Amino acid sequence: MNLFEYQGKRLYKDFSIPTPKSIFVSSISSISDNHDLNYPLVVKAQVQVGGRGKAGGIKVANNFKELIEYSNEILGMDIKGHIVESLLIEEASTIQEEYYISFTLDRSAKKYLMMLSSKGGMDIEEVAQNNPDDLIKIYISPSEGLNTEVVNKAIKDSKLNQDYNDELNDVISKLYNLFVESDCDLVEVNPLAITNKGVSALDSKVSLDMNAVYRHDNFIDIEKEIPIPVSEQFAKEKNLNFIKLDGTVGIIGNGAGLVMSTLDVVSEYGGKAANFLDIGGGAKAETVTAALEVLESEDNVKSVLINIFGGITRCDLVAEGIVEATKGKDLKWPIIVRLDGTNSKEGLAILQENSNEKITISSSMDDAAKLAVKGAN
Amino acid sequence: MSIFIDNETKVVVQGLTGEQGKFHALRNKAYGTKVVAGTRPGKGGETVEGIPIFNTVEDAIEETGANTAMTFVPPPFAKDAVLEAAYAGCELIVCITEGIPAKDEAEMYDLLKQKTSSRLLGPNCPGLISPGKSNVGIMPHEITMEGKVGVVSRSGTLTYQAVLELTNLNIGQSTCIGIGGDPVPGTSFIDVLDAFQNDIQTEAIVMIGEIGGSAEEEAAEFIKDNVTKPVVSYIAGLTAPPGKKMGHAGAIVSGNKGTASAKIEALTDAGANVVKNPTRIGQAIKDVI
Numbered sequence: 001m002n003l004f005e006y007q008g009k010r011l012y013k014d015f016s017i018p019t020p021k022s023i024f025v026s027s028i029s030s031i032s033d034n035h036d037l038n039y040p041l042v043v044k045a046q047v048q049v050g051g052r053g054k055a056g057g058i059k060v061a062n063n064f065k066e067l068i069e070y071s072n073e074i075l076g077m078d079i080k081g082h083i084v085e086s087l088l089i090e091e092a093s094t095i096q097e098e099y100y101i102s103f104t105l106d107r108s109a110k111k112y113l114m115m116l117s118s119k120g121g122m123d124i125e126e127v128a129q130n131n132p133d134d135l136i137k138i139y140i141s142p143s144e145g146l147n148t149e150v151v152n153k154a155i156k157d158s159k160l161n162q163d164y165n166d167e168l169n170d171v172i173s174k175l176y177n178l179f180v181e182s183d184c185d186l187v188e189v190n191p192l193a194i195t196n197k198g199v200s201a202l203d204s205k206v207s208l209d210m211n212a213v214y215r216h217d218n219f220i221d222i223e224k225e226i227p228i229p230v231s232e233q234f235a236k237e238k239n240l241n242f243i244k245l246d247g248t249v250g251i252i253g254n255g256a257g258l259v260m261s262t263l264d265v266v267s268e269y270g271g272k273a274a275n276f277l278d279i280g281g282g283a284k285a286e287t288v289t290a291a292l293e294v295l296e297s298e299d300n301v302k303s304v305l306i307n308i309f310g311g312i313t314r315c316d317l318v319a320e321g322i323v324e325a326t327k328g329k330d331l332k333w334p335i336i337v338r339l340d341g342t343n344s345k346e347g348l349a350i351l352q353e354n355s356n357e358k359i360t361i362s363s364s365m366d367d368a369a370k371l372a373v374k375g376a377n
Numbered sequence: 378m379s380i381f382i383d384n385e386t387k388v389v390v391q392g393l394t395g396e397q398g399k400f401h402a403l404r405n406k407a408y409g410t411k412v413v414a415g416t417r418p419g420k421g422g423e424t425v426e427g428i429p430i431f432n433t434v435e436d437a438i439e440e441t442g443a444n445t446a447m448t449f450v451p452p453p454f455a456k457d458a459v460l461e462a463a464y465a466g467c468e469l470i471v472c473i474t475e476g477i478p479a480k481d482e483a484e485m486y487d488l489l490k491q492k493t494s495s496r497l498l499g500p501n502c503p504g505l506i507s508p509g510k511s512n513v514g515i516m517p518h519e520i521t522m523e524g525k526v527g528v529v530s531r532s533g534t535l536t537y538q539a540v541l542e543l544t545n546l547n548i549g550q551s552t553c554i555g556i557g558g559d560p561v562p563g564t565s566f567i568d569v570l571d572a573f574q575n576d577i578q579t580e581a582i583v584m585i586g587e588i589g590g591s592a593e594e595e596a597a598e599f600i601k602d603n604v605t606k607p608v609v610s611y612i613a614g615l616t617a618p619p620g621k622k623m624g625h626a627g628a629i630v631s632g633n634k635g636t637a638s639a640k641i642e643a644l645t646d647a648g649a650n651v652v653k654n655p656t657r658i659g660q661a662i663k664d665v666i
Binding site for chain 2: 102103104105107108110111112113115123124125128141142143144180183185186188190209211212214215243245253254255256257258260261263264265267268273276280281282309310311312340341342364365366
């Protein structure tokens with residue numbers, strides 16, 4: 001789960017990572033002259049897309065009048081399709097040096113990776129490509145963790161300002177603690193700056209591993225603050241992995257690989273998927289019913305392809321869910337069902353007993369895709 | 378021969394008393410797998426459908442000679458369960474559990490490599506089957522048949538699709554393995570390719586990948602230098618929408634790897650026959666054996 005800057009910075013504060021003093025607002029009326037911040041203040045659009053500065057989403061206000069003026073300008077602004085719904089207003093810093101630091105999991109090394117560069121505040125992907133020596137990579141054993149000596153060496157190797165070694169070491173260690181203890185997929189600070197007030201994390205990109213939600217009560221509160229499209233909201237409540245696309249063939253399948261593959265095969269036969277919908281492993285009948293309900297509310301769907309290969313998922317339960325969702329209904333679109341694997345015989349029998357003229361059973365993935373494409377035309 | 382499991386495989390099921398664990402362990406047993414024990418702390422001495430339950434894996438091994446663990450325990454306890462099985466001496470641990478935090482997976486992998494010689498398959502994987510010998514996991518055995526093609530995949534359900542395509546053409550399999558799609562899989566494509574290359578029973582290999590990460594590109598490098606048996610491959614996700622990108626660290630790590638076309642190119646370059654549709658896997662294998 002990708003966080004907004006203000007959410008990441010809240011976590012920074014929890015881990016005593018220095019960031020500028022700030023307030024978070026989502027309406028003009030909540031900005032009063034009564035704040036305890038010192039001008040100049042930076043008004044920052046809270047959007048999850050790069051390039052907000054260039055788009056006019058970051059402005060410096062020198063007094064209350066400007067603060068209101070700029071906040072008015074930025075709230076509601078459209079930045080690359082993202083509407084600005086909230087602002088982070090923070091004290092401006094006098095920047096002396098800008099660094100880059102991130103922690104992430106390197107899947108191929110199967111270790112944590114710390115990347116550190118003295119060339120912060122700019123496009124770090126460009127630095128990595130054109131001046132790879134300016135980006136120090138440190139692999140960290142997940143069971144052993146990060147120690148002070150390693151950090152000191154990394155600070156030295158990446159040519160950060162040695163006068164701030166202790167302070168930098170402290171902040172880097174705290175960022176690592178945040179990364180590990182808060183189950184982050186990513187902690188990235190660009191820039192991590194040396195300012196007139198010392199070392200400060202001026203931006204934040206934090207992504208949380210939602211598999212760890214059971215041990216972090218705050219993940220749920222953070223998640224509630226992140227707006228998601230209405231169509232995805234319902235799917236989310238039902239624990240379905242749903243992504244809206246712009247084609248006409250509605251897709252329901254089990255397992256991300258099989259669903260992706262179904263999209264590919266539909267495309268091969270000249271169709272275009274209306275969505276990606278994975279009911280996951282071990283789905284119950286009500287999961288399948290909910291999946292069909294999600295597609296019912298999608299206007300672009302013209303036919304539906306249900307492609308199930310049972311393993312931990314049982315085809316009889318899938319069939320029960322299809323029957324439950326369609327029984328006695330005048331269906332808007334044809335449904336093509338393909339069931340294979342665990343309990344597929346039982347599943348097919350259930351569908352045959354409850355036959356519906358709009359539902360076609362297909363014996364192979366290829367044929368099912370062809371029929372679904374035809375049904376959508 | 379087959380790889381990783383055979384007639385000598387004796388399975389202890391961690392989480393046998395749960396709904397999923399029981400359903401699939403009994404299916405494995407009905408198939409002929411030697412499911413010799415289950416564990417559940419505090420339930421030692423009980424039985425599930427005739428399978429004895431022990432408090433610890435160590436007890437189960439001592440009493441039954443189990444050499445393989447199959448784990449169904451929920452995510453909060455999965456890391457400890459896998460480590461328990463490894464420290465008790467299981468040679469192979471098949472972790473079916475889905476939804477384990479990435480940090481737990483990374484720590485678990487690190488400790489297994491440092492302190493044990495156990496092989497972990499998964500987490501979040503469908504397990505493996507050597508048709509006619511043993512089925513450890515949740516794969517539907519009905520679609521398999523014994524033979525000489527090794528199948529390896531990151532995706533569970535796509536593994537089944539590939540196996541069905543082979544069986545429909547009367548082509549049997551030596552071992553079918555799902556390595557799982559989680560961030561830190563215990564067993565990689567390379568581990569499995571290496572084992573298939575050295576397995577006498579296996580004459581050709583099916584490798585199924587998907588977008589994201591760089592595991593397929595690394596496998597392609599390995600195939601180029603080490604695999605002489607024919608490889609047929611399929612990569613899912615050619616038309617998948619690009620994921621929501623966050624930060625730059627991920628992009629720097631993966632470089633230009635990760636897309637379906639990059640993977641297809643790498644595998645083709647390594648000499649694999651990459652088919653564009655999973656339903657063509659069977660025919661492509663038929664052409665090379």
